[in-house]
Amino acid sequence: MSLPDGWEMVIGLEVHTELQTKTKLFCGCANAFGADANSQVCPVCLGLPGSLPVLNEQAVELAMAIGFALHCSVAPSTFHRKNYFYPDMPKDYQISQYDLPINSNGYLDLPDGSRVTIERAHLEEDTGKSTHLGGSGRIHGADRSLVDYNRSGVPLVEIVSGPDMRSAAQARAYAAELRGILIATGASDGRLEEGSMRFDANVSVRRPGAPLGTRCEIKNLNSLRSLQRAIDYEAARHVAILEDGGKIRQETRHWSEDLGETSTMRTKEEADDYRYFLEPDLVELSPSIEWQDRVRAALPPMPAERRATLLTIVSEPTSAQRDAVGVIVDLQLDRFVLDAVAQGADAALAIARTSNEIAAGIDSLANLSLDSFVTTLQLEASGSLSATQAKTVLAEVLATGGDPVAIAAARGFEQLASDTLSDLVASLVEAHPDEWHRFREGDEKLAQFFIGQVMKATKGQANGKAVIAELNARR
Amino acid sequence: MTSAHDIAARVAAGSSATTEVETSLAAISQRNAELNVFLYVDEEGARAAAHQVDERIARGEKLPLAGVPVALKDNLCTEGIPTTCSSKILEGWRPPYTATVVERLLAAGAIPMGKTNLDEFAMGSSTENSAFGPTLNPLDPRRVPGGSSGGSAAAIAAGMTPISLGSDTGGSIRQPAALCGVVGIKPTYGLVSRYGVIAFASSLDQVGPFAANVADAALTLEVIAGHDRMDSTSLPETSPSLVAHLKDGVAGRRVGYVKELVDGSDPDVAAAVAAAVEVLRAQGATIVEMSIPELQLGLSAYYLIAPAEASSNLARYDGVRFGLRVDGDDVAGMNEATRTAGFGAEVKRRIMLGTYALSAGYFDAYYGQALKVRTLTINAFQKAYADVDFLIGATTPSVAFPFGSKTKDPMAMYLNDVFTIPSNLAGDPAVSVPFGRGEANLPIGVQLLGPGRSEAGLLAAAQVLEDAERAR
Incomplete structure (x- = not known):
């Protein structure tokens, strides 16, 4: 006002x-x-x-x-x-x-x-x-x-x-x-x-x-x-x-x-x-x-310095990321994010998931080990879990303290091995030459067609981003 | 009565402390109804404490005050035992804790006999301001014993206990000591813990001993002095060695004979001081006649500083948590009704004075100005002590005065403290020792003043005067 x-x-x-x-x-x-x-x-x-x-x-x-x-x-x-x-x-x-x-x-x-x-x-x-x-x-x-x-x-x-x-x-x-x-x-x-x-x-x-x-x-x-x-x-x-x-x-x-x-x-x-x-x-x-x-x-770093430190892990921070970093430092989770990134988690994903999913489940933070967090982010980054699946897994780890791999398996999020996906995409490309042609000519909408076909064939086990990556690799 | 030194010696040698307690109880019961020295006599507690002392001696403990009965001014907190400050507002209150000085007496084997009368909240110079009636001077019951620690001084004069504790804010140990013919010490500010001492004016209050002789007073001070972490204004050092220095004498010491510490006193008092000066000179001291005009300003500064602090210290008697409560229409009404009924006239007068002195618009002219005078006093003493080791003067302007002779005029009463107040403002030690007799054959107190932590030297000088007095 x-x-x-x-x-x-x-x-x-x-x-x-x-x-x-x-x-x-x-x-x-x-x-x-x-x-x-x-x-x-x-x-x-x-x-x-x-x-x-x-x-x-x-x-x-x-x-x-x-x-x-x-x-x-x-x-x-x-x-x-x-x-x-x-x-x-x-x-x-x-x-x-x-x-x-x-x-x-x-x-x-x-x-x-x-x-x-x-x-x-x-x-x-x-x-x-x-x-x-x-x-x-x-x-x-x-x-x-x-x-x-x-x-x-x-x-x-x-x-x-x-x-x-x-x-x-x-x-x-x-x-x-x-x-x-x-x-x-x-x-x-x-x-x-x-x-x-x-x-x-x-x-x-x-x-x-x-x-x-x-x-x-x-x-x-x-x-x-x-x-x-x-x-x-x-x-x-x-x-x-x-x-x-x-x-x-x-x-x-x-x-x-x-x-x-x-x-x-x-x-x-x-x-x-x-x-x-x-x-x-x-x-x-x-x-x-x-x-x-x-x-x-003995004074520890203050929030401003901690926000600056956290921002250094992303090369060109967006304004949403700046806000997210503020939330993370407020919740005293900056050390957690930095540790996750040091252990191989993707920085942008770590910031996004921490400022949203972990912030929402902050009261049960004790259930989430650094290893579980890193594992979940790595599954997402590699395409083994979709973004939606990763969020679901994270929420469940927070709620129960379970192992992310086991949760993904129990939920049927078992991802396709990448060569399996590659074979499947190859066969779909062969089966739908017109669509493939239009996609190659630049009609991006056709990506959704192929994703749909993959999902149908795998009963939803595949990761949409991984499918697009596979299609692009073949273009 | 036997001295504290002799009692401690015979109890240490196996004589029962119970004998000492019974002797004290007998002396108390003989005259307390008449003199109103004790507000509360803890017979059971004293007898139980005597048994404990006997057991501790049997176990081989060394107790400097083994079995020595002691009287406590009723502004010292004693767990489970009524502590009233001679005020209706605290009538019936039993503290849940014990003052550090009392703990130290107990640890040394002393036996508290009870609580002695005082001017309400230690405000006064005659015990006439006690809500529970005045204490009479054992030497002449028509006269005041002095105050505010009148009860503790009278306990010694009446032979009820060999030692007692009082508190001195503007002379409340030294003045009654002089009027009752006993020894009283106001120690250096911070030498003795104030924890558990019900505050009148915190920057001036100091606990000290009374005794029939200098040596017992010195021994008692040794026991109660020394750092206490419960009192932030407590000096860091341990208790000084005093008894060991009592025979040091005054040879080679320079003594300031101060005009302003004698002027205005009765001729008998002035003559006693002059005689004391000659004794010191004869014992090898160099006498330096001096004038310290700043000391005359002390009284007015004191009557702003002490009431100002008191107005704040006494705010807690509001009827909410302890002591008297008189109901009112609301909280403020209850506060007011309680304080109106619970405080006596002198306490109310000083609370009003102090509140006024601290109020917006008046602070600089009154309290602020008084603090400046306090600094002047401190500097004037410092200057004097650059030249001499200690000062001598009268403790009070007169011998014990008759009841009612000063109650109509507060200023006349306040003037009784004119010689004692400067030491409190400066935080320095001073001793009153009986020397000579005046009007109606009543005792006169001579005052010895020194710089901070000079107790050992002051007491050695007091011992010289006591020895001369005995030899007369």
């Missing part, structure tokens, strides 16, 4: 990602999703009187990895307290980095070539999770509220972009690319549905070239689809108000996925005064140069 002519969207994103550490940010409790409520808690993450935070080294390491992957500089940093009352925040303050974040001044290049600046990527702790029963399902008017503190103190990194994006699609592409980077660094599992990543979008509109308009922040978007829809909705809302001669009120807004619209959460005037001050229970965080170098050196 785009805005009416003469308007430009300006979008900045704040992305919260939970870090995949073994333990929480400031205590030894397990950082695990889905455990029984309030089973992963201790005096520290419950904020009991007298408890003190101790910073998790692994969280610092993952935060630095994110920073380096986003071309940030890592600097000595501090923690502050962000003070506000909320039942799922046990200390009634959140420990967060404020004026001195661990990572700042980086950028992220998107697949379309655009660059989004990263202002900062800082560490902070997550809150517990409230469930409001009765009433509206939100805290006001609920009959009772239940709080699970398992998530309290889970490490988060908040990645703040510059106001650099100009469409909801670009914002979505940024979020998707960032997700890939977070997964590649090992910082996050990227599971949006489990809340591992959450997005806040700052949206404003302006006339091109004009100063930035008044922004609204849409909080807690938890899917790429919601992100894109909410931004489009919000920008259109701004344009409608402005074209009507109105003014935008700076505020925080809530996105309803069901209604497909945003609504006011709180206005600027109602915003809390967080009374930030330096957290006296923690000391300055100054990772040594050696530690930084170790983290940087």
Whole structure:
């Protein structure tokens, strides 16, 4: 969706990602999703009187990895307290980095070539999770509220972009690319549905070239689809108000996925005064140069580099292949494809089958060994299996973990030996001289006639492409 | 009461720790109803602990505080034992864990007898702010024992236990030590773990010992000090050697006699400090009269920094998870009703002060300015310590004052901490040692201040004063 002519969207994103550490940010409790409520808690993450935070080294390491992957500089940093009352925040303050974040001044290049600046990527702790029963399902008017503190103190990194994006699609592409980077660094599992990543979008509109308009922040978007829809909705809302001669009120807004619209959460005037001050229970965080170098050196290749590497296996990639490579890297299957090609699989086939058939059966990927994949592709490439047959075999290997040759045999996909096919074609050419003549003169439609005859003679066991190859060889 | 050193020696030699516990329990039951020193006496726990100590000694363990009864300020978390901070908001709360300092006392064979009274959340200088009534000064029950660790100081003065622990945020160990005539140490910030110490002002709080003599205080500090990985602000080193240096004396030491640490005190207090200075001089110290004007700024900086941190530290008492809950129409209403009913007037005053000092638009003028003054104080001390080894002054402006004499005027009460606050701002150690008597024959505390980690030297100087006091 785009805005009416003469308007430009300006979008900045704040992305919260939970870090995949073994333990929480400031205590030894397990950082695990889905455990029984309030089973992963201790005096520290419950904020009991007298408890003190101790910073998790692994969280610092993952935060630095994110920073380096986003071309940030890592600097000595501090923690502050962000003070506000909320039942799922046990200390009634959140420990967060404020004026001195661990990572700042980086950028992220998107697949379309655009660059989004990263202002900062800082560490902070997550809150517990409230469930409001009765009433509206939100805290006001609920009959009772239940709080699970398992998530309290889970490490988060908040990645703040510059106001650099100009469409909801670009914002979505940024979020998707960032997700890939977070997964590649090992910082996050990227599971949006489990809340591992959450997005806040700052949206404003302006006339091109004009100063930035008044922004609204849409909080807690938890899917790429919601992100894109909410931004489009919000920008259109701004344009409608402005074209009507109105003014935008700076505020925080809530996105309803069901209604497909945003609504006011709180206005600027109602915003809390967080009374930030330096957290006296923690000391300055100054990772040594050696530690930084170790983290940087251990960084695996990022998605952009992996896409480029994968594209090198096809000589002149089509745009469909570029898209397919994006899907493959997203699914972390690029190594698999490269290995298959190294073992003799055809590159174009490997990319096509991986981005389609394997992507569709990704949940049962464990059933597909590299050998089975390579064997299937080789059967297809040699003409022993038709494209359709190869797809069927692949789907069944994924579903059952069986051997592709055995599956092909069981399904009656037993291919004709090539000399058998050659003999058959020779006899058909002899039996149908007129058709053969017309084919030789260039009437390609006649290929279908011969394929039909071969299929009839072999009860569908032959491969159409192999038949055409055989005919062409005789022309 | 027998000293901790003597108790540990005889228990190590085979005398039962149970005897020590029964002696302590008898002393507590004799005067606790009158003085309100202990909020909770753990008779059963103490007797059980005595048996364990006997068993450990029988097994050949070396326990530096074998069988020594200890009183714990009620802001130290003790698993399964009520820990109230003398506040209604924590009445009945039993922590699921134990503070590191208490764990270390237990490991050393000490026997916690119970929890002592304090000004609510350690905010005060007289224990009059306790929700459970004031503690009376054992030396004169019409007077305050000082605060906020009034109960722990009174436990020593009343002979209930030979050692106790308090916490010192702006003088809360040294001031009651002075008013009760006992020794109190505020250690270097980070020397003693704060894990399990219920926070008042995190950047200032430090746990330390009380004892009837310097040697017992030094021994107790040795036991509780040293790095704790549960406290990020804990210093990396192990516990210092203190008792071994008690006889080091002061010969050759340079001592700053600081005008601002005496000015404004009563004549009896000033005279005691002057006499202490002469003792040190006679023992070979060089006395350097000096002025450190920045120290006068400490009080106002402290009353912004400490309340600011407290306003955040005390936010968690919201009725949601533990302690008191008073219902309201909604969550915010419940928070408000709980805090209104649960906190006393002084705690509310400081939460409001601190909230204000940190608020948008006021931060720079108040909290920000106070941090600058804190830096000034640190620099001023550093400059002084470039010239002298330690400083001497009064601990408090007066001897123990009568109940009610300062409760109407918070500023008058706050001024009681004017000499003790600078050490907290700087994170430096200071000791209060009884020296001389003043009005109504009440004890006077002389304060010795040093740079970070100078405890051994400070305690050696305190020992010199204690020896001179005994010889008089």
